[in-house]
Amino acid sequence: xxxxxxxxxxxxxxxxxxxxxxxxxxxxxxxxxxxxxxxxxxxxxxxxxxxxxxxxxxxxxxxxxxxxxxxxxxxxxxxxxxxxxxxxxxxxxxxxxxxxxxxxxxxxxxxxxxxxxxxxxxxxxxxxxxxxxxxxxxxxxxxxxxxxxxxxxxxxxxxxxxxxxxxxxxxxxxxxxxxxxxxxxxxxxxxxxxxxxxxxxxxxxxxxxxxxxxxxxxxxxxxxxxx
Numbered sequence: 001x002x003x004x005x006x007x008x009x010x011x012x013x014x015x016x017x018x019x020x021x022x023x024x025x026x027x028x029x030x031x032x033x034x035x036x037x038x039x040x041x042x043x044x045x046x047x048x049x050x051x052x053x054x055x056x057x058x059x060x061x062x063x064x065x066x067x068x069x070x071x072x073x074x075x076x077x078x079x080x081x082x083x084x085x086x087x088x089x090x091x092x093x094x095x096x097x098x099x100x101x102x103x104x105x106x107x108x109x110x111x112x113x114x115x116x117x118x119x120x121x122x123x124x125x126x127x128x129x130x131x132x133x134x135x136x137x138x139x140x141x142x143x144x145x146x147x148x149x150x151x152x153x154x155x156x157x158x159x160x161x162x163x164x165x166x167x168x169x170x171x172x173x174x175x176x177x178x179x180x181x182x183x184x185x186x187x188x189x190x191x192x193x194x195x196x197x198x199x200x201x202x203x204x205x206x207x208x209x210x211x212x213x214x215x216x217x218x219x220x221x222x223x224x225x226x227x
Contacts, residue, residue: 003188010189013180020176021197027090027172028159028205031097035158036151038098039105040140046110057106064103070164072096077168093165093172101158108150112143145217152209156202163198173197 045057064072073096080087087095116139124138144151166175173194181190 005189006186007189007193009184010180010186010193013184016176016180017173017193017197020171020173021201023090023170024159024162024172024201025204027093027097027162027165027170028155028201030094031101031158031162032155034094034098035101035105035155038102040109042102042106043109043113046106047113061103061106064100065107069096069100069161070167072100073164073168089165089168089170092168093162093170097158097162097165100161101154104154105151108147108154109143111150112147113139115146116143141216148209148213148217152206152213155209156205159201159205160198173201 042057042061045053046061048054073093076096076099077089077092080092120142121134121138124134129138162170162172163174165172166178169175177190177194181187184190
């Protein structure tokens, strides 16, 4: 039995593939930005002396990190619907991905915060810097710089994990592939193309984060330190 591949029959659907890839990047962009903000706030919350806030942040992080992403997506999707709140699949997907990546970002950022020497903060206080200046220049930016490679990898993984959003009919790349393979009956060829596209999207995201790192952390660029 010989395997006969028919890529032209699948590649003629290239506009659909491109649309799905574009939506995947759009999902990843919004979830990355919102998840980074949520995760940073949760990391700050876990480090506060307020037991209620710290406990709530810990429960959030541990709950999300110990449940499957698909279950979280279904909980958001059906939970909002049961409350009479109807949103598009894209909005629900962004919300679920944000909640998910926010928990992992919180742990990464917490490690970054803990890596900042206490003496460095005390020195800044001795120079009479404001609390905002200390937090931005002495704590937040150095913490992000220390964990930037881990954050980059986590956000790329988020983009790849967005494939499960096809289960709620979000028209991202995997959902498009499901439609195409069911229409052309060329599943093997379809998913080979999708795999290649995901590799390309990953490289595009990594290149984007590398460029962003050069802007945020020019000192590393001068020293030639890899981001």
